[in-house]
Amino acid sequence: MKLAGIHHVSAITADADKNHDFFTRILGMRLVKKSVNQDNTSSYHLFYADAVGTPGTDMTYFDIPHAGKTYPGVSSISNTGFRVKSEDALLFWKERFVQFEVPHEKIVERYGRKTLYFEDFEGSRLMLVVDDGKGIPYGEAWIKDEISAENAIVGLGPVKLTVRKSKPTEKVLEEVMGFTLAGSYQSGVEDSPDILVYTTGAGGPAGEVHIETRPDLPMERPGRGSVHHVAFRVPSMEDYPKWEELLRAKGFTTSGLVDRYYFKAIYFREPNGILFELSTDEPGFDTDEPIESLGEKLALPPFLEPRRAQIEAKLRPLSINK
Structure with a gap:
Protein backbone atom coordinates (compact mmCIF):
# COMPACT_ATOMS: atom_id res chain seq x y z
CA MET A 1 0.00 0.00 0.00
CA LYS A 2 1.26 3.45 -0.88
CA LEU A 3 -0.12 6.91 -0.16
CA ALA A 4 -0.13 9.24 -3.17
CA GLY A 5 0.56 12.56 -1.40
CA ILE A 6 -1.50 15.22 0.32
CA HIS A 7 -5.26 14.97 -0.25
CA HIS A 8 -6.52 18.11 1.50
CA VAL A 9 -5.93 20.42 4.44
CA SER A 10 -8.83 21.58 6.63
CA ALA A 11 -8.73 24.75 8.71
CA ILE A 12 -11.01 27.08 10.70
CA THR A 13 -12.48 30.44 9.74
CA ALA A 14 -14.62 32.80 11.81
CA ASP A 15 -15.88 34.64 8.71
CA ALA A 16 -16.93 32.49 5.75
CA ASP A 17 -17.68 35.50 3.53
CA LYS A 18 -14.23 37.05 3.90
CA ASN A 19 -12.68 33.60 3.66
CA HIS A 20 -14.44 32.99 0.36
CA ASP A 21 -13.37 36.39 -0.94
CA PHE A 22 -9.74 35.77 -0.04
CA PHE A 23 -9.44 32.31 -1.56
CA THR A 24 -11.49 32.93 -4.71
CA ARG A 25 -10.91 36.59 -5.58
CA ILE A 26 -7.38 37.15 -4.28
CA LEU A 27 -5.86 33.65 -4.58
CA GLY A 28 -7.93 32.69 -7.60
CA MET A 29 -8.94 29.25 -6.37
CA ARG A 30 -12.32 27.72 -7.20
CA LEU A 31 -15.05 27.03 -4.67
CA VAL A 32 -15.73 23.43 -5.70
CA LYS A 33 -18.07 22.47 -2.86
CA LYS A 34 -20.27 24.50 -0.51
CA SER A 35 -21.47 22.04 2.09
CA VAL A 36 -21.75 21.62 5.86
CA ASN A 37 -19.61 20.05 8.53
CA GLN A 38 -21.08 16.57 8.59
CA ASP A 39 -20.33 16.30 12.32
CA ASN A 40 -21.98 19.67 13.08
CA THR A 41 -24.43 20.63 10.35
CA SER A 42 -24.95 24.16 11.71
CA SER A 43 -21.50 25.00 10.33
CA TYR A 44 -20.54 25.50 6.69
CA HIS A 45 -17.71 23.50 5.15
CA LEU A 46 -16.14 25.25 2.14
CA PHE A 47 -13.76 23.53 -0.29
CA TYR A 48 -11.35 25.54 -2.49
CA ALA A 49 -9.40 23.70 -5.17
CA ASP A 50 -8.30 23.70 -8.79
CA ALA A 51 -10.66 23.89 -11.78
CA VAL A 52 -12.06 20.37 -11.32
CA GLY A 53 -11.50 19.54 -7.64
CA THR A 54 -8.51 17.26 -8.22
CA PRO A 55 -7.45 15.35 -5.08
CA GLY A 56 -4.43 17.11 -3.61
CA THR A 57 -5.55 20.61 -4.58
CA ASP A 58 -8.20 21.48 -2.00
CA MET A 59 -7.92 23.65 1.07
CA THR A 60 -11.10 23.45 3.16
CA TYR A 61 -12.50 25.61 5.92
CA PHE A 62 -15.00 24.96 8.69
CA ASP A 63 -16.99 28.12 9.42
CA ILE A 64 -17.02 28.71 13.20
CA PRO A 65 -18.19 32.33 13.67
CA HIS A 66 -17.06 32.73 17.28
CA ALA A 67 -13.68 31.03 16.94
CA GLY A 68 -11.08 32.76 19.07
CA LYS A 69 -7.52 33.77 18.32
CA THR A 70 -4.90 31.14 17.48
CA TYR A 71 -1.91 30.96 19.82
CA PRO A 72 0.80 29.17 17.80
CA GLY A 73 2.83 26.35 19.27
CA VAL A 74 3.67 22.68 19.04
CA SER A 75 1.42 19.75 18.15
CA SER A 76 0.23 21.75 15.18
CA ILE A 77 0.10 21.92 11.41
CA SER A 78 1.91 25.22 11.30
CA ASN A 79 2.11 25.90 7.57
CA THR A 80 0.27 24.89 4.40
CA GLY A 81 1.98 25.15 1.05
CA PHE A 82 0.46 25.93 -2.36
CA ARG A 83 2.22 25.08 -5.60
CA VAL A 84 2.99 27.43 -8.46
CA LYS A 85 4.91 26.58 -11.62
CA SER A 86 7.76 29.08 -11.70
CA GLU A 87 9.75 31.79 -9.99
CA ASP A 88 8.08 34.28 -12.34
CA ALA A 89 4.76 33.19 -10.81
CA LEU A 90 6.15 33.95 -7.35
CA LEU A 91 7.01 37.47 -8.49
CA PHE A 92 3.48 37.86 -9.82
CA TRP A 93 2.08 36.82 -6.42
CA LYS A 94 4.40 39.08 -4.48
CA GLU A 95 3.14 42.05 -6.51
CA ARG A 96 -0.45 40.89 -6.04
CA PHE A 97 0.01 40.60 -2.28
CA VAL A 98 1.29 44.18 -2.21
CA GLN A 99 -1.73 45.29 -4.26
CA PHE A 100 -4.22 43.63 -1.91
CA GLU A 101 -2.27 44.35 1.29
CA VAL A 102 -1.81 40.66 2.06
CA PRO A 103 0.81 40.16 4.81
CA HIS A 104 3.84 38.43 3.32
CA GLU A 105 7.58 38.02 3.63
CA LYS A 106 10.49 38.05 1.19
CA ILE A 107 10.97 35.31 -1.37
CA VAL A 108 13.44 32.86 0.18
CA GLU A 109 14.77 29.40 -0.57
CA ARG A 110 13.55 26.44 1.45
CA TYR A 111 14.76 22.94 0.66
CA GLY A 112 16.22 24.14 -2.64
CA ARG A 113 12.99 25.79 -3.82
CA LYS A 114 11.91 29.41 -3.96
CA THR A 115 9.05 30.12 -1.56
CA LEU A 116 6.87 33.02 -0.44
CA TYR A 117 5.29 33.02 3.02
CA PHE A 118 1.97 34.87 3.42
CA GLU A 119 -1.09 35.03 5.66
CA ASP A 120 -4.79 35.55 5.13
CA PHE A 121 -6.92 38.04 7.10
CA GLU A 122 -7.17 35.62 10.05
CA GLY A 123 -3.51 34.74 10.21
CA SER A 124 -3.66 31.40 8.39
CA ARG A 125 0.01 30.47 7.90
CA LEU A 126 0.44 29.81 4.19
CA MET A 127 3.25 29.57 1.66
CA LEU A 128 3.68 29.52 -2.10
CA VAL A 129 6.33 27.11 -3.34
CA VAL A 130 7.77 26.65 -6.82
CA ASP A 131 7.17 23.13 -8.13
CA ASP A 132 9.18 22.08 -11.19
CA GLY A 133 6.55 19.51 -12.16
CA LYS A 134 8.81 16.47 -11.84
CA GLY A 135 6.85 14.89 -8.99
CA ILE A 136 3.12 14.61 -8.34
CA PRO A 137 1.36 16.23 -11.35
CA TYR A 138 -0.08 19.73 -11.22
CA GLY A 139 -3.78 20.25 -10.83
CA GLU A 140 -5.81 21.99 -13.55
CA ALA A 141 -5.48 25.76 -13.26
CA TRP A 142 -8.69 27.72 -12.58
CA ILE A 143 -8.10 30.66 -14.89
CA LYS A 144 -9.33 34.08 -13.74
CA ASP A 145 -9.26 37.44 -15.52
CA GLU A 146 -6.25 38.64 -13.52
CA ILE A 147 -4.57 35.25 -12.96
CA SER A 148 -3.25 33.30 -15.93
CA ALA A 149 -2.69 29.56 -16.14
CA GLU A 150 1.05 30.22 -15.85
CA ASN A 151 0.62 32.04 -12.54
CA ALA A 152 -2.29 30.12 -11.01
CA LYS A 165 9.77 15.74 19.87
CA SER A 166 10.07 14.59 16.27
CA LYS A 167 11.05 10.93 16.68
CA PRO A 168 7.53 9.57 17.42
CA THR A 169 6.08 11.41 14.42
CA GLU A 170 8.95 10.28 12.21
CA LYS A 171 8.31 6.68 13.23
CA VAL A 172 4.65 6.88 12.23
CA LEU A 173 5.46 8.46 8.87
CA GLU A 174 8.14 5.88 8.08
CA GLU A 175 6.94 2.65 9.64
CA VAL A 176 3.16 3.02 9.32
CA MET A 177 2.47 5.43 6.45
CA GLY A 178 5.36 4.52 4.18
CA PHE A 179 7.04 7.92 3.89
CA THR A 180 10.80 8.16 3.35
CA LEU A 181 13.23 10.75 4.70
CA ALA A 182 14.33 12.82 1.69
CA GLY A 183 16.49 15.49 3.34
CA SER A 184 16.47 18.55 5.56
CA TYR A 185 17.03 22.30 5.58
CA GLN A 186 17.81 24.99 8.13
CA SER A 187 14.89 26.17 10.21
CA GLY A 188 16.01 29.77 10.44
CA VAL A 189 15.39 29.69 14.21
CA GLU A 190 18.50 29.99 16.35
CA ASP A 191 19.50 26.78 18.17
CA SER A 192 16.66 24.80 16.53
CA PRO A 193 17.31 21.54 14.63
CA ASP A 194 17.02 21.42 10.87
CA ILE A 195 13.55 20.85 9.44
CA LEU A 196 13.17 17.27 8.20
CA VAL A 197 11.55 16.54 4.84
CA TYR A 198 9.56 13.32 4.40
CA THR A 199 8.08 12.32 1.06
CA THR A 200 5.58 9.87 -0.42
CA GLY A 201 3.98 9.05 -3.76
CA ALA A 202 5.67 10.44 -6.88
CA GLY A 203 7.43 13.06 -4.77
CA GLY A 204 7.75 16.80 -5.07
CA PRO A 205 6.08 19.42 -2.85
CA ALA A 206 2.64 17.77 -3.08
CA GLY A 207 3.98 14.63 -1.42
CA GLU A 208 5.92 16.20 1.42
CA VAL A 209 5.59 16.59 5.18
CA HIS A 210 8.12 18.90 6.82
CA ILE A 211 8.82 18.35 10.53
CA GLU A 212 9.96 21.27 12.69
CA THR A 213 11.17 20.46 16.21
CA ARG A 214 10.52 23.27 18.72
CA PRO A 215 10.82 22.15 22.37
CA ASP A 216 10.86 25.83 23.39
CA LEU A 217 7.24 26.44 22.36
CA PRO A 218 4.00 25.86 24.31
CA MET A 219 1.17 23.72 23.01
CA GLU A 220 -0.77 25.46 20.25
CA ARG A 221 -4.18 26.85 21.19
CA PRO A 222 -6.17 26.59 17.96
CA GLY A 223 -8.66 29.17 16.74
CA ARG A 224 -9.51 31.09 13.59
CA GLY A 225 -6.89 30.53 10.94
CA SER A 226 -5.51 27.36 12.52
CA VAL A 227 -5.41 24.01 10.76
CA HIS A 228 -7.69 21.26 12.03
CA HIS A 229 -6.19 18.30 10.14
CA VAL A 230 -4.25 17.16 7.11
CA ALA A 231 -5.44 14.34 4.87
CA PHE A 232 -3.33 12.03 2.72
CA ARG A 233 -4.37 10.37 -0.53
CA VAL A 234 -5.42 6.72 -0.71
CA PRO A 235 -5.51 6.17 -4.48
CA SER A 236 -7.00 2.68 -4.33
CA MET A 237 -10.47 1.92 -2.97
CA GLU A 238 -9.26 -1.62 -2.44
CA ASP A 239 -6.57 -0.38 -0.06
CA TYR A 240 -8.92 1.85 1.97
CA PRO A 241 -10.12 -0.81 4.49
CA LYS A 242 -6.61 -2.25 4.61
CA TRP A 243 -5.31 1.03 6.01
CA GLU A 244 -7.87 0.81 8.81
CA GLU A 245 -6.70 -2.73 9.59
CA LEU A 246 -3.05 -1.64 9.58
CA LEU A 247 -3.63 1.32 11.89
CA ARG A 248 -5.57 -0.84 14.36
CA ALA A 249 -2.84 -3.49 14.23
CA LYS A 250 -0.25 -0.80 15.04
CA GLY A 251 -2.21 0.20 18.14
CA PHE A 252 -3.93 3.36 16.92
CA THR A 253 -7.43 4.36 17.92
CA THR A 254 -9.17 5.40 14.72
CA SER A 255 -12.49 6.85 13.64
CA GLY A 256 -13.25 3.66 11.79
CA LEU A 257 -14.33 3.79 8.14
CA VAL A 258 -16.13 7.10 7.60
CA ASP A 259 -18.07 7.79 4.40
CA ARG A 260 -17.88 11.51 3.56
CA TYR A 261 -19.67 10.81 0.24
CA TYR A 262 -17.14 12.80 -1.83
CA PHE A 263 -14.40 10.58 -0.42
CA LYS A 264 -14.03 7.93 2.23
CA ALA A 265 -11.92 8.69 5.29
CA ILE A 266 -10.10 7.32 8.32
CA TYR A 267 -9.01 9.64 11.14
CA PHE A 268 -6.32 9.09 13.77
CA ARG A 269 -3.88 11.10 15.86
CA GLU A 270 -0.15 10.65 15.58
CA PRO A 271 1.88 10.62 18.85
CA ASN A 272 2.27 14.42 19.05
CA GLY A 273 -1.51 14.82 18.89
CA ILE A 274 -1.84 16.07 15.33
CA LEU A 275 -4.95 14.81 13.55
CA PHE A 276 -4.23 12.84 10.37
CA GLU A 277 -6.79 11.65 7.86
CA LEU A 278 -6.45 9.08 5.09
CA SER A 279 -8.86 9.90 2.25
CA THR A 280 -9.72 8.14 -0.98
CA ASP A 281 -9.35 9.90 -4.33
CA GLU A 282 -12.79 8.68 -5.37
CA PRO A 283 -15.61 9.31 -5.98
CA GLY A 284 -14.86 13.07 -6.16
CA PHE A 285 -16.70 16.38 -5.96
CA ASP A 286 -18.58 15.93 -9.24
CA THR A 287 -20.53 12.96 -7.90
CA ASP A 288 -23.54 15.21 -7.17
CA GLU A 289 -22.84 18.34 -9.23
CA PRO A 290 -21.68 18.90 -12.81
CA ILE A 291 -18.09 20.12 -13.13
CA GLU A 292 -19.42 23.33 -14.73
CA SER A 293 -21.44 24.33 -11.64
CA LEU A 294 -19.38 23.00 -8.74
CA GLY A 295 -19.87 24.97 -5.53
CA GLU A 296 -22.80 27.06 -6.71
CA LYS A 297 -25.44 25.55 -4.42
CA LEU A 298 -25.48 24.05 -0.96
CA ALA A 299 -24.51 20.42 -1.49
CA LEU A 300 -25.56 17.78 1.01
CA PRO A 301 -24.64 14.09 0.92
CA PRO A 302 -27.60 11.71 0.53
CA PHE A 303 -27.72 10.83 4.23
CA LEU A 304 -28.26 14.53 5.08
CA GLU A 305 -30.59 15.40 2.18
CA PRO A 306 -33.81 14.43 4.09
CA ARG A 307 -32.85 17.09 6.67
CA ARG A 308 -32.14 19.85 4.13
CA ALA A 309 -34.88 22.22 5.29
CA GLN A 310 -33.85 21.85 8.92
CA ILE A 311 -30.16 22.30 8.10
CA GLU A 312 -30.69 25.34 5.88
CA ALA A 313 -32.85 26.98 8.55
CA LYS A 314 -29.97 26.83 11.04
CA LEU A 315 -27.26 28.08 8.67
CA ARG A 316 -26.50 31.78 8.74
CA PRO A 317 -26.90 33.61 5.41
CA LEU A 318 -23.76 34.09 3.33
CA SER A 319 -23.11 36.79 0.77
CA ILE A 320 -20.99 34.47 -1.35
CA ASN A 321 -21.33 35.51 -4.97
CA LYS A 322 -21.72 32.63 -7.37
Missing part, protein backbone atom coordinates in the same frame (compact mmCIF):
# COMPACT_ATOMS: atom_id res chain seq x y z
CA ILE A 153 -2.08 27.97 -7.90
CA VAL A 154 -2.02 24.34 -9.10
CA GLY A 155 -2.34 22.35 -5.89
CA LEU A 156 -1.27 21.94 -2.32
CA GLY A 157 2.41 21.89 -1.49
CA PRO A 158 4.16 20.64 1.64
CA VAL A 159 2.58 20.80 5.07
CA LYS A 160 4.76 21.65 8.05
CA LEU A 161 4.24 19.96 11.41
CA THR A 162 5.63 21.69 14.49
CA VAL A 163 6.28 19.27 17.34
CA ARG A 164 8.15 19.10 20.63
Whole structure:
Protein backbone atom coordinates (compact mmCIF):
# COMPACT_ATOMS: atom_id res chain seq x y z
CA MET A 1 0.00 0.00 0.00
CA LYS A 2 1.26 3.45 -0.88
CA LEU A 3 -0.12 6.91 -0.16
CA ALA A 4 -0.13 9.24 -3.17
CA GLY A 5 0.56 12.56 -1.40
CA ILE A 6 -1.50 15.22 0.32
CA HIS A 7 -5.26 14.97 -0.25
CA HIS A 8 -6.52 18.11 1.50
CA VAL A 9 -5.93 20.42 4.44
CA SER A 10 -8.83 21.58 6.63
CA ALA A 11 -8.73 24.75 8.71
CA ILE A 12 -11.01 27.08 10.70
CA THR A 13 -12.48 30.44 9.74
CA ALA A 14 -14.62 32.80 11.81
CA ASP A 15 -15.88 34.64 8.71
CA ALA A 16 -16.93 32.49 5.75
CA ASP A 17 -17.68 35.50 3.53
CA LYS A 18 -14.23 37.05 3.90
CA ASN A 19 -12.68 33.60 3.66
CA HIS A 20 -14.44 32.99 0.36
CA ASP A 21 -13.37 36.39 -0.94
CA PHE A 22 -9.74 35.77 -0.04
CA PHE A 23 -9.44 32.31 -1.56
CA THR A 24 -11.49 32.93 -4.71
CA ARG A 25 -10.91 36.59 -5.58
CA ILE A 26 -7.38 37.15 -4.28
CA LEU A 27 -5.86 33.65 -4.58
CA GLY A 28 -7.93 32.69 -7.60
CA MET A 29 -8.94 29.25 -6.37
CA ARG A 30 -12.32 27.72 -7.20
CA LEU A 31 -15.05 27.03 -4.67
CA VAL A 32 -15.73 23.43 -5.70
CA LYS A 33 -18.07 22.47 -2.86
CA LYS A 34 -20.27 24.50 -0.51
CA SER A 35 -21.47 22.04 2.09
CA VAL A 36 -21.75 21.62 5.86
CA ASN A 37 -19.61 20.05 8.53
CA GLN A 38 -21.08 16.57 8.59
CA ASP A 39 -20.33 16.30 12.32
CA ASN A 40 -21.98 19.67 13.08
CA THR A 41 -24.43 20.63 10.35
CA SER A 42 -24.95 24.16 11.71
CA SER A 43 -21.50 25.00 10.33
CA TYR A 44 -20.54 25.50 6.69
CA HIS A 45 -17.71 23.50 5.15
CA LEU A 46 -16.14 25.25 2.14
CA PHE A 47 -13.76 23.53 -0.29
CA TYR A 48 -11.35 25.54 -2.49
CA ALA A 49 -9.40 23.70 -5.17
CA ASP A 50 -8.30 23.70 -8.79
CA ALA A 51 -10.66 23.89 -11.78
CA VAL A 52 -12.06 20.37 -11.32
CA GLY A 53 -11.50 19.54 -7.64
CA THR A 54 -8.51 17.26 -8.22
CA PRO A 55 -7.45 15.35 -5.08
CA GLY A 56 -4.43 17.11 -3.61
CA THR A 57 -5.55 20.61 -4.58
CA ASP A 58 -8.20 21.48 -2.00
CA MET A 59 -7.92 23.65 1.07
CA THR A 60 -11.10 23.45 3.16
CA TYR A 61 -12.50 25.61 5.92
CA PHE A 62 -15.00 24.96 8.69
CA ASP A 63 -16.99 28.12 9.42
CA ILE A 64 -17.02 28.71 13.20
CA PRO A 65 -18.19 32.33 13.67
CA HIS A 66 -17.06 32.73 17.28
CA ALA A 67 -13.68 31.03 16.94
CA GLY A 68 -11.08 32.76 19.07
CA LYS A 69 -7.52 33.77 18.32
CA THR A 70 -4.90 31.14 17.48
CA TYR A 71 -1.91 30.96 19.82
CA PRO A 72 0.80 29.17 17.80
CA GLY A 73 2.83 26.35 19.27
CA VAL A 74 3.67 22.68 19.04
CA SER A 75 1.42 19.75 18.15
CA SER A 76 0.23 21.75 15.18
CA ILE A 77 0.10 21.92 11.41
CA SER A 78 1.91 25.22 11.30
CA ASN A 79 2.11 25.90 7.57
CA THR A 80 0.27 24.89 4.40
CA GLY A 81 1.98 25.15 1.05
CA PHE A 82 0.46 25.93 -2.36
CA ARG A 83 2.22 25.08 -5.60
CA VAL A 84 2.99 27.43 -8.46
CA LYS A 85 4.91 26.58 -11.62
CA SER A 86 7.76 29.08 -11.70
CA GLU A 87 9.75 31.79 -9.99
CA ASP A 88 8.08 34.28 -12.34
CA ALA A 89 4.76 33.19 -10.81
CA LEU A 90 6.15 33.95 -7.35
CA LEU A 91 7.01 37.47 -8.49
CA PHE A 92 3.48 37.86 -9.82
CA TRP A 93 2.08 36.82 -6.42
CA LYS A 94 4.40 39.08 -4.48
CA GLU A 95 3.14 42.05 -6.51
CA ARG A 96 -0.45 40.89 -6.04
CA PHE A 97 0.01 40.60 -2.28
CA VAL A 98 1.29 44.18 -2.21
CA GLN A 99 -1.73 45.29 -4.26
CA PHE A 100 -4.22 43.63 -1.91
CA GLU A 101 -2.27 44.35 1.29
CA VAL A 102 -1.81 40.66 2.06
CA PRO A 103 0.81 40.16 4.81
CA HIS A 104 3.84 38.43 3.32
CA GLU A 105 7.58 38.02 3.63
CA LYS A 106 10.49 38.05 1.19
CA ILE A 107 10.97 35.31 -1.37
CA VAL A 108 13.44 32.86 0.18
CA GLU A 109 14.77 29.40 -0.57
CA ARG A 110 13.55 26.44 1.45
CA TYR A 111 14.76 22.94 0.66
CA GLY A 112 16.22 24.14 -2.64
CA ARG A 113 12.99 25.79 -3.82
CA LYS A 114 11.91 29.41 -3.96
CA THR A 115 9.05 30.12 -1.56
CA LEU A 116 6.87 33.02 -0.44
CA TYR A 117 5.29 33.02 3.02
CA PHE A 118 1.97 34.87 3.42
CA GLU A 119 -1.09 35.03 5.66
CA ASP A 120 -4.79 35.55 5.13
CA PHE A 121 -6.92 38.04 7.10
CA GLU A 122 -7.17 35.62 10.05
CA GLY A 123 -3.51 34.74 10.21
CA SER A 124 -3.66 31.40 8.39
CA ARG A 125 0.01 30.47 7.90
CA LEU A 126 0.44 29.81 4.19
CA MET A 127 3.25 29.57 1.66
CA LEU A 128 3.68 29.52 -2.10
CA VAL A 129 6.33 27.11 -3.34
CA VAL A 130 7.77 26.65 -6.82
CA ASP A 131 7.17 23.13 -8.13
CA ASP A 132 9.18 22.08 -11.19
CA GLY A 133 6.55 19.51 -12.16
CA LYS A 134 8.81 16.47 -11.84
CA GLY A 135 6.85 14.89 -8.99
CA ILE A 136 3.12 14.61 -8.34
CA PRO A 137 1.36 16.23 -11.35
CA TYR A 138 -0.08 19.73 -11.22
CA GLY A 139 -3.78 20.25 -10.83
CA GLU A 140 -5.81 21.99 -13.55
CA ALA A 141 -5.48 25.76 -13.26
CA TRP A 142 -8.69 27.72 -12.58
CA ILE A 143 -8.10 30.66 -14.89
CA LYS A 144 -9.33 34.08 -13.74
CA ASP A 145 -9.26 37.44 -15.52
CA GLU A 146 -6.25 38.64 -13.52
CA ILE A 147 -4.57 35.25 -12.96
CA SER A 148 -3.25 33.30 -15.93
CA ALA A 149 -2.69 29.56 -16.14
CA GLU A 150 1.05 30.22 -15.85
CA ASN A 151 0.62 32.04 -12.54
CA ALA A 152 -2.29 30.12 -11.01
CA ILE A 153 -2.08 27.97 -7.90
CA VAL A 154 -2.02 24.34 -9.10
CA GLY A 155 -2.34 22.35 -5.89
CA LEU A 156 -1.27 21.94 -2.32
CA GLY A 157 2.41 21.89 -1.49
CA PRO A 158 4.16 20.64 1.64
CA VAL A 159 2.58 20.80 5.07
CA LYS A 160 4.76 21.65 8.05
CA LEU A 161 4.24 19.96 11.41
CA THR A 162 5.63 21.69 14.49
CA VAL A 163 6.28 19.27 17.34
CA ARG A 164 8.15 19.10 20.63
CA LYS A 165 9.77 15.74 19.87
CA SER A 166 10.07 14.59 16.27
CA LYS A 167 11.05 10.93 16.68
CA PRO A 168 7.53 9.57 17.42
CA THR A 169 6.08 11.41 14.42
CA GLU A 170 8.95 10.28 12.21
CA LYS A 171 8.31 6.68 13.23
CA VAL A 172 4.65 6.88 12.23
CA LEU A 173 5.46 8.46 8.87
CA GLU A 174 8.14 5.88 8.08
CA GLU A 175 6.94 2.65 9.64
CA VAL A 176 3.16 3.02 9.32
CA MET A 177 2.47 5.43 6.45
CA GLY A 178 5.36 4.52 4.18
CA PHE A 179 7.04 7.92 3.89
CA THR A 180 10.80 8.16 3.35
CA LEU A 181 13.23 10.75 4.70
CA ALA A 182 14.33 12.82 1.69
CA GLY A 183 16.49 15.49 3.34
CA SER A 184 16.47 18.55 5.56
CA TYR A 185 17.03 22.30 5.58
CA GLN A 186 17.81 24.99 8.13
CA SER A 187 14.89 26.17 10.21
CA GLY A 188 16.01 29.77 10.44
CA VAL A 189 15.39 29.69 14.21
CA GLU A 190 18.50 29.99 16.35
CA ASP A 191 19.50 26.78 18.17
CA SER A 192 16.66 24.80 16.53
CA PRO A 193 17.31 21.54 14.63
CA ASP A 194 17.02 21.42 10.87
CA ILE A 195 13.55 20.85 9.44
CA LEU A 196 13.17 17.27 8.20
CA VAL A 197 11.55 16.54 4.84
CA TYR A 198 9.56 13.32 4.40
CA THR A 199 8.08 12.32 1.06
CA THR A 200 5.58 9.87 -0.42
CA GLY A 201 3.98 9.05 -3.76
CA ALA A 202 5.67 10.44 -6.88
CA GLY A 203 7.43 13.06 -4.77
CA GLY A 204 7.75 16.80 -5.07
CA PRO A 205 6.08 19.42 -2.85
CA ALA A 206 2.64 17.77 -3.08
CA GLY A 207 3.98 14.63 -1.42
CA GLU A 208 5.92 16.20 1.42
CA VAL A 209 5.59 16.59 5.18
CA HIS A 210 8.12 18.90 6.82
CA ILE A 211 8.82 18.35 10.53
CA GLU A 212 9.96 21.27 12.69
CA THR A 213 11.17 20.46 16.21
CA ARG A 214 10.52 23.27 18.72
CA PRO A 215 10.82 22.15 22.37
CA ASP A 216 10.86 25.83 23.39
CA LEU A 217 7.24 26.44 22.36
CA PRO A 218 4.00 25.86 24.31
CA MET A 219 1.17 23.72 23.01
CA GLU A 220 -0.77 25.46 20.25
CA ARG A 221 -4.18 26.85 21.19
CA PRO A 222 -6.17 26.59 17.96
CA GLY A 223 -8.66 29.17 16.74
CA ARG A 224 -9.51 31.09 13.59
CA GLY A 225 -6.89 30.53 10.94
CA SER A 226 -5.51 27.36 12.52
CA VAL A 227 -5.41 24.01 10.76
CA HIS A 228 -7.69 21.26 12.03
CA HIS A 229 -6.19 18.30 10.14
CA VAL A 230 -4.25 17.16 7.11
CA ALA A 231 -5.44 14.34 4.87
CA PHE A 232 -3.33 12.03 2.72
CA ARG A 233 -4.37 10.37 -0.53
CA VAL A 234 -5.42 6.72 -0.71
CA PRO A 235 -5.51 6.17 -4.48
CA SER A 236 -7.00 2.68 -4.33
CA MET A 237 -10.47 1.92 -2.97
CA GLU A 238 -9.26 -1.62 -2.44
CA ASP A 239 -6.57 -0.38 -0.06
CA TYR A 240 -8.92 1.85 1.97
CA PRO A 241 -10.12 -0.81 4.49
CA LYS A 242 -6.61 -2.25 4.61
CA TRP A 243 -5.31 1.03 6.01
CA GLU A 244 -7.87 0.81 8.81
CA GLU A 245 -6.70 -2.73 9.59
CA LEU A 246 -3.05 -1.64 9.58
CA LEU A 247 -3.63 1.32 11.89
CA ARG A 248 -5.57 -0.84 14.36
CA ALA A 249 -2.84 -3.49 14.23
CA LYS A 250 -0.25 -0.80 15.04
CA GLY A 251 -2.21 0.20 18.14
CA PHE A 252 -3.93 3.36 16.92
CA THR A 253 -7.43 4.36 17.92
CA THR A 254 -9.17 5.40 14.72
CA SER A 255 -12.49 6.85 13.64
CA GLY A 256 -13.25 3.66 11.79
CA LEU A 257 -14.33 3.79 8.14
CA VAL A 258 -16.13 7.10 7.60
CA ASP A 259 -18.07 7.79 4.40
CA ARG A 260 -17.88 11.51 3.56
CA TYR A 261 -19.67 10.81 0.24
CA TYR A 262 -17.14 12.80 -1.83
CA PHE A 263 -14.40 10.58 -0.42
CA LYS A 264 -14.03 7.93 2.23
CA ALA A 265 -11.92 8.69 5.29
CA ILE A 266 -10.10 7.32 8.32
CA TYR A 267 -9.01 9.64 11.14
CA PHE A 268 -6.32 9.09 13.77
CA ARG A 269 -3.88 11.10 15.86
CA GLU A 270 -0.15 10.65 15.58
CA PRO A 271 1.88 10.62 18.85
CA ASN A 272 2.27 14.42 19.05
CA GLY A 273 -1.51 14.82 18.89
CA ILE A 274 -1.84 16.07 15.33
CA LEU A 275 -4.95 14.81 13.55
CA PHE A 276 -4.23 12.84 10.37
CA GLU A 277 -6.79 11.65 7.86
CA LEU A 278 -6.45 9.08 5.09
CA SER A 279 -8.86 9.90 2.25
CA THR A 280 -9.72 8.14 -0.98
CA ASP A 281 -9.35 9.90 -4.33
CA GLU A 282 -12.79 8.68 -5.37
CA PRO A 283 -15.61 9.31 -5.98
CA GLY A 284 -14.86 13.07 -6.16
CA PHE A 285 -16.70 16.38 -5.96
CA ASP A 286 -18.58 15.93 -9.24
CA THR A 287 -20.53 12.96 -7.90
CA ASP A 288 -23.54 15.21 -7.17
CA GLU A 289 -22.84 18.34 -9.23
CA PRO A 290 -21.68 18.90 -12.81
CA ILE A 291 -18.09 20.12 -13.13
CA GLU A 292 -19.42 23.33 -14.73
CA SER A 293 -21.44 24.33 -11.64
CA LEU A 294 -19.38 23.00 -8.74
CA GLY A 295 -19.87 24.97 -5.53
CA GLU A 296 -22.80 27.06 -6.71
CA LYS A 297 -25.44 25.55 -4.42
CA LEU A 298 -25.48 24.05 -0.96
CA ALA A 299 -24.51 20.42 -1.49
CA LEU A 300 -25.56 17.78 1.01
CA PRO A 301 -24.64 14.09 0.92
CA PRO A 302 -27.60 11.71 0.53
CA PHE A 303 -27.72 10.83 4.23
CA LEU A 304 -28.26 14.53 5.08
CA GLU A 305 -30.59 15.40 2.18
CA PRO A 306 -33.81 14.43 4.09
CA ARG A 307 -32.85 17.09 6.67
CA ARG A 308 -32.14 19.85 4.13
CA ALA A 309 -34.88 22.22 5.29
CA GLN A 310 -33.85 21.85 8.92
CA ILE A 311 -30.16 22.30 8.10
CA GLU A 312 -30.69 25.34 5.88
CA ALA A 313 -32.85 26.98 8.55
CA LYS A 314 -29.97 26.83 11.04
CA LEU A 315 -27.26 28.08 8.67
CA ARG A 316 -26.50 31.78 8.74
CA PRO A 317 -26.90 33.61 5.41
CA LEU A 318 -23.76 34.09 3.33
CA SER A 319 -23.11 36.79 0.77
CA ILE A 320 -20.99 34.47 -1.35
CA ASN A 321 -21.33 35.51 -4.97
CA LYS A 322 -21.72 32.63 -7.37
